[in-house]
Amino acid sequence: MVGEINISHVGKTFTNADGSMVTALDDVNLSIEPGTFISLIGPSGCGKTTLLRAIAGLNVADKGGIYLDGDLITKPGYVRGYAFQQTNLFPWLNIQKNIAFGLKARGIYKEEKEEVDKYIDLVGLKGFEKSFPHQLSGGMCQRASLARALVGHPKLLLLDEPLGALDAFTRMIMQDEILKIWKKHQMTMIMVTHDVDEAVYLSDKVVIMSARPAKVEKVIDINLSRPRQRGQDAFLKYRTEILEILNFAGNVKELDYYL
Secondary structure (H helix, E strand, C coil): CCCCEEEEEEEEEEECCCCCEEEEEEEEEEEECCCCEEEEECCCCCCHHHHHHHHHCCCCCCEEEEEECCEECCCCCCCEEEECCCCCCCCCCCHHHHHHHHHHHCCCHHHHHHHHHHHHHHCCCCCCCCCCHHHCCHHHHHHHHHHHHHCCCCCEEEEECCCCCCCHHHHHHHHHHHHHHHHHHCCEEEEECCCHHHHHHHCCEEEEECCCCECEEEEEECCCCCCCCCCCHHHHHHHHHHHHHHHHHCCCCCCCCCC
16 A cells, blocks of 8 residues: 555636636645645635545546556546545445445455454444444444445545534544544545644644635645644644634635535
């Protein structure tokens, strides 16, 4: 497993319902080393999720290219796991079957069946295998969503604000769960977030995006040992630096689309 990402001169334009064109990404360049935890942060609507979806292969860039371990990304693939802001669990399937769904779709469930139980245990859902999504809390459903994204052994895990709908206490617990998974598997993780504290707490690097059309405004290395203390002076210094840059980068006059 490697997981090196190279984003080269990427641009992406969308057509609005009225036929007008909106440029979401413009000449985005970024290199991500294998095994690092990256957070993408920027003004609302700037194109963070558009970039994440392009890395996943869900949106193909109009210009430039995105490469995983030297291979151009042109479509979705199991080597890139994706956890959405909404868990998107199938309500008619229990947790075990939800997590196993991707393996069954690839026709490898019989060979990989034990992996389902392993990831259920890893995310702390042992004993809830037969429960349905509506019977679980938001945090437990998000754990199931992470397990579903991980069970196929991706090189890269993409997280699109996966904790945004959780209360503050559950969110902090889930941040530690994500770190535990990242440390165990040493995979590359890229997360979109609007929470500056979350970005500093989790990341090796925080990538600050400009207002639309998005470019990389600045990449900040978070040189803090783990586990991190949110109240320590160095943590607060990074937080302040990022907020100051965001205030400069966030000059959005009016949002006429949502990405």
